[in-house]
Amino acid sequence: MKPRYTFGGDEHLFVEVDEEMSLDAFFKSLSMTRIIAERAIEGVTEICPANASFQVKFDPDVISPEALLEEVRSIEAEAGNTDPVLQTRLIEVPVFYQDPWTHETLMRFRERHQDPQGTDLEYAARINGYSSVEAFIAAHSGSPWFVSMVGFVAGLPFMYQMVERERQIQVPKYLRPRTDTPKHTVGYGGCFSCIYSVRGAGGYQMFGITPMPIFDPDQKTNYLEDFMVFFRPGDIVKFKPIDRVEYDRTVEAVVKNAFKPKIREVEFDLRAFNADIKGYNARLEGMINGD
Amino acid sequence: MAIKVLNPGLLTSVQDLGRPGYFHLGIPVSGAMDRYAMRAANLLVGNEESAAGLEAVFVGPQLAFDEDTVIAVTGADMPVRIDGEIQPGWTALPVKAGQVLSFDFLTAGARIYIAVAGGIDVPVALGSRSTYPIGALGGFEGRAIATDDELPVGRPTVRATSGRSVPDDLRRANPVPVELRILPGLYDHRVTKASLDRFFDEEWKVAPEADRMGYRFRGGTPLEFNEREQPFGAGSDPSNIVDSCYPYGSVQVPGGTEPIILHRDAVSGGGYFMIGTVISADMDLIGQLQPNTPARFRRVTMEQALEARHACAAMLDRLRKALQ
Numbered sequence: 001m002k003p004r005y006t007f008g009g010d011e012h013l014f015v016e017v018d019e020e021m022s023l024d025a026f027f028k029s030l031s032m033t034r035i036i037a038e039r040a041i042e043g044v045t046e047i048c049p050a051n052a053s054f055q056v057k058f059d060p061d062v063i064s065p066e067a068l069l070e071e072v073r074s075i076e077a078e079a080g081n082t083d084p085v086l087q088t089r090l091i092e093v094p095v096f097y098q099d100p101w102t103h104e105t106l107m108r109f110r111e112r113h114q115d116p117q118g119t120d121l122e123y124a125a126r127i128n129g130y131s132s133v134e135a136f137i138a139a140h141s142g143s144p145w146f147v148s149m150v151g152f153v154a155g156l157p158f159m160y161q162m163v164e165r166e167r168q169i170q171v172p173k174y175l176r177p178r179t180d181t182p183k184h185t186v187g188y189g190g191c192f193s194c195i196y197s198v199r200g201a202g203g204y205q206m207f208g209i210t211p212m213p214i215f216d217p218d219q220k221t222n223y224l225e226d227f228m229v230f231f232r233p234g235d236i237v238k239f240k241p242i243d244r245v246e247y248d249r250t251v252e253a254v255v256k257n258a259f260k261p262k263i264r265e266v267e268f269d270l271r272a273f274n275a276d277i278k279g280y281n282a283r284l285e286g287m288i289n290g291d
Numbered sequence: 292m293a294i295k296v297l298n299p300g301l302l303t304s305v306q307d308l309g310r311p312g313y314f315h316l317g318i319p320v321s322g323a324m325d326r327y328a329m330r331a332a333n334l335l336v337g338n339e340e341s342a343a344g345l346e347a348v349f350v351g352p353q354l355a356f357d358e359d360t361v362i363a364v365t366g367a368d369m370p371v372r373i374d375g376e377i378q379p380g381w382t383a384l385p386v387k388a389g390q391v392l393s394f395d396f397l398t399a400g401a402r403i404y405i406a407v408a409g410g411i412d413v414p415v416a417l418g419s420r421s422t423y424p425i426g427a428l429g430g431f432e433g434r435a436i437a438t439d440d441e442l443p444v445g446r447p448t449v450r451a452t453s454g455r456s457v458p459d460d461l462r463r464a465n466p467v468p469v470e471l472r473i474l475p476g477l478y479d480h481r482v483t484k485a486s487l488d489r490f491f492d493e494e495w496k497v498a499p500e501a502d503r504m505g506y507r508f509r510g511g512t513p514l515e516f517n518e519r520e521q522p523f524g525a526g527s528d529p530s531n532i533v534d535s536c537y538p539y540g541s542v543q544v545p546g547g548t549e550p551i552i553l554h555r556d557a558v559s560g561g562g563y564f565m566i567g568t569v570i571s572a573d574m575d576l577i578g579q580l581q582p583n584t585p586a587r588f589r590r591v592t593m594e595q596a597l598e599a600r601h602a603c604a605a606m607l608d609r610l611r612k613a614l615q
Contacts (some may be wrong), residue, residue, distance in 0.1 A: 006476040008538030009568030010596040014477055021524030021533045048315040048536045051524070055536035057314070065593055094392065117527075149534060151317035151559035154426035158534055165523065172527050173562070190562060192534060198424055217416065217428040228417075228428075229316045259378040285607050 001025060003032075003076055003136070005069055010060050013068055015176075021191055026148045027270055030233065031082040035075045043068065049233050050149040051158060068253040084270035087230035088234045090144070090253035092262040092288050093195070095239045096119070096247040097137045097208035100183045105204050112176040120205040122186060124171045137241060140169065140207065144284050145193055149233040155197040155229035159237055164277055165178075169193075175202035184210045186239070191198065211242075211250040212261055223256050230261075236268060238288050264288055292360065294407065295311055296330050296338035296440040297391065298353035305411050305430040305442070306404075307343040309555065310419035320539065321421035321429065324503060324555055324578025327463060327607065328366035332406035334614040335363035335383040337451040342410030343420035345436070348402050349581075351394025352436070357387045358589075360444070361408045367400025367465070367579060381462050385453035400465040400579040408451035412443040423556060461610050463575070468494070469584035471552070473524075473542060474574035474596050478532060478564035482547070486515040487566065490550075490588065497584045498549065501527050503556040506577055508586060514539045526562055534562040540569035550588075551579060573589035 001024065004016040015032070018025035033049045036056060043063030049057045058068050110116045115123040118184060125136035145159035152158075161168050173189040178201060181187070185196040194204055197215035203253030213221050214230040224230060242250070253259035264287050271278045306329065309322025323329035323346055330340040345352065351369055363383050364371045371378040372393045373589075378384050386392065394403070413420050413431050431440055467536025479487060489512055498507040501598055512581065516529035524533045530547050537543065537553050543563040544550045554577060570591060580586070591599070 007474060007568070007593060008477055008565075009474050009540050009570050010540035010593060010600055011571050012568065013537070014538065016535070019525075019533070020522035046312060046314055048559065050535045052533050053535040055538060057538075059313075060597055061604070065597075074366075078414070149560060151315070151536070151560055152534075153558060154317045154428070155422070156317055160524075170524075189536065190526040198425055198427075211382055215426065217433060229318075 001028065002022070005073065007065055008055065011057055011064065013056045013058065013065070013072060014053070015055070015072065017072075018052045021052050021148075023146060024162065025272055026146070026160070027084040029054050029113065030081055030086075031079040031084075032072070032075055035079055036051070036072060039071070041068070041071060048151070049149065050151070051160070065227075086234050086268045088236060088266060088268050089287055090236045090238065090264040090266045090284055092240050093210050093212055093236050094142065094246065094250055095186050095208045096209050096242050096244065098133070099209045099247070102185050102206040102209055105178070105180060105182055108180070109174070109178040112174050112178060113164040114175060121175055121207055123167065124205055124207070127171065128169050131282060140193070141241050143281055145237045145239070147231050147233055147237060150229065150231050153198055153200060155231060157195055157214070157231040157235070157237070159193040160191065161193070162273070162281060164276065171205050171291045173203035177201055181206065182209060183213070184214070211247050211254055212259070213254060220257065223252075223260055234268070236266065236284065238285065262288060292356070292358040292409070294439055294444060295355040295357065296352060296354055296436050296442065299436045299438060299440075300347045300352040302435050303352045304349040304422040304424070304435045305343050305413055306421045307348045307419055307560050308341045309431065310423070312416050314559050315416055318417065318423065318428070318507055319428060319557045319559060321402060321423045321553060321555050322419065323409045325366050325404065325575045327575050327603075328402070328404045329406075330607065331381065331457050332363045332365040332404040332571055333410070335365070335381070335455055335457065335605040336361045336406045336408040336610065337447060337449045338406060338408065338410050342406065342445075342591040343413065344404055344406040345409060346402055346404055349397055351403060354392045354405075356388060356390055356392070358544050360386050361453050362386050364403055365407050365457070366403040368398040370398075380443060380457065381457040383451065383453045383455045396503050401581050402578050407444055409445035409447040412445035413602045414544070436499050455614060457610065458613055461606065461613060465576075465579045467482035467522050469576060469580060470587050470589050471576065471593045472570045472596065472599060473567040474593060475567040475590055476568055477538070477541060477567060480517070480605045481529070482514045482516055482566065483562045490514065490566065491590050494586040495550070495584060495588065496588045497528050497580045499582045501580065501582055503554055505551045505557065506580060509549045514544055516547060527583055531562050532564045534560055534572065536560045537565065538568050540571070540574055541565040542569065554578070570596040570599055572596070572603045
């Protein structure tokens with residue numbers, strides 16, 4: 001893992017911590033961005049962490065690009081000595097897989113898909129070696145996911161599957177992006193799952209839909225009153241498959257502003273996780289299901 | 292006071308200088324595509340440069356005023372009319388209660404900026420009045436303006452006077468063909484050197500898919516990628532990377548075919564490689580490009596980018612002095 005530094009015009013320093021995705025790269029990126037924030041470097045205006053990279057926006061009238069580059073480079077070693085431990089949230093997200101709304105949409109854009117004869121789930125199950133859509137859904141909802149980036153559009157989480165690499169699901173994006181995706185679609189592209197926070201264009205495969213709002217510009221949703229965006233990098237998500245009855249019931253609760261997501265405060269330790277992924281996930285599962 | 296929208300034009304929205312600070316959550320800066328023109332319009336009517344005005348693309352709106360005020364229209368060349376009477380652009384214009392502002396066809400550029408003394412006084416959302424329509428955030432009810440909307444106008448802090456005008460040499464021209472200066476970098480190592488050289492040599496054209504989120508270009512030769520085994524998580528296309536941040540002005544080339552320059556309503560990240568970034572000095576220019584405009588991309592160094600930035604700042608200073 002050798003970070004690569006490059007400038008995005010005269011206002012952005014771009015740091016690729018690693019070419020490939022891993023939680024190690026995410027944690028290194030996270031600790032570097034934290035140290036940059038702590039140092040409160042004059043002229044740095046925004047710090048945007050991504051999956052295995054990050055970007056620092058700066059005002060070159062205040063700090064020269066070279067001076068900023070030097071300062072950020074000097075942080076690299078310090079970041080390597082930080083414990084990969086995170087106080088974070090474990091969140092249960094209900095998902096209605098194979099719902100009628102994403103199904104209608106995926107049928108509308110079939111000519112843009114690798115497999116015009118099937119559905120996105122059938123395609124993803126097949127190319128990942130699952131015998132059925134049900135078995136694939138069991139895998140997608142069977143392990144926790146790590147929010148490694150928030151963005152693309154307002155509040156959209158990119159989630160990384162917390163399993164051994166050989167078990168990770170991978171799917172290509174649509175051949176050509178769709179011009180429409182239902183709000184709250186649970187999607188998949190590359191090795192990332194996502195939840196579309198708003199309706200709009202998208203290229204990820206569509207697996208289902210969640211009734212849970214994750215972005216509210218009016219800040220009226222009870223758990224989004226303090227801030228309009230729900231997810232933060234470092235959150236851990238566990239999907240819970242639900243059926244139509246529970247979906248409708250949850251939507252009703254959302255409309256009445258009575259729905260509250262199930263959230264547990266947890267400490268995540270990357271070393272302990274890497275040492276025993278199965279056991280670690282079982283403990284997380286126990287925490288979200290326990291009271 | 293309020294402005295009544297008789298006809299919104301094609302796509303007209305409330306914008307100011309933007310909403311920095313939330314890109315890490317996917318909320319872009321938004322604000323005027325051509326910030327210089329927005330600042331000039333505000334200065335003309337005695338507003339703070341950061342006051343909110345209207346940005347209209349290609350087609351001007353028709354607006355009725357319910358009180359006497361002062362307005363200014365800057366940016367693209369689009370003849371201005373008040374109650375049918377032709378008026379100069381880049382000039383503080385008196386408007387009487389009941390009068391109607393309208394426009395003729397666009398002759399050059401793409402976006403006009405309309406400032407009114409006191410500014411458009413929609414609620415501030417995350418520090419800005421700019422409209423971010425995908426997120427239904429800011430602006431007038433989170434969307435472009437529509438017929439019969441009544442846009443609230445703030446109370447001017449200074450008494451606005453009409454008649455002042457931006458000197459000709461401080462009205463930025465919209466040259467055709469346009470030249471956009473790019474600092475190469477980011478993931479430009481993904482394509483062959485010959486291919487990158489050709490990218491900067493060839494003529495491109497602005498594609499019809501050009502909006503506040505990004506400007507697409509076509510007409511050049513597809514890029515050739517250096518071969519590699521795709522890194523884990525990137526996706527199988529050679530133009531794919533592990534989803535990263537996208538700088539404002541960054542030039543991504545999905546599939547290696549049509550470059551897209553991200554602008555004020557940019558998506559904050561994604562999985563396409565980028566070959567470089569348009570320098571800050573040339574971002575305003577993009578906001579004035581019409582589809583089919585021939586364009587060339589010129590490679591510059593960081594030093595040249597900073598020189599160009601200082602030249603822009605100097606021009607803005609001259610504008611401020613001229614309108615003091």
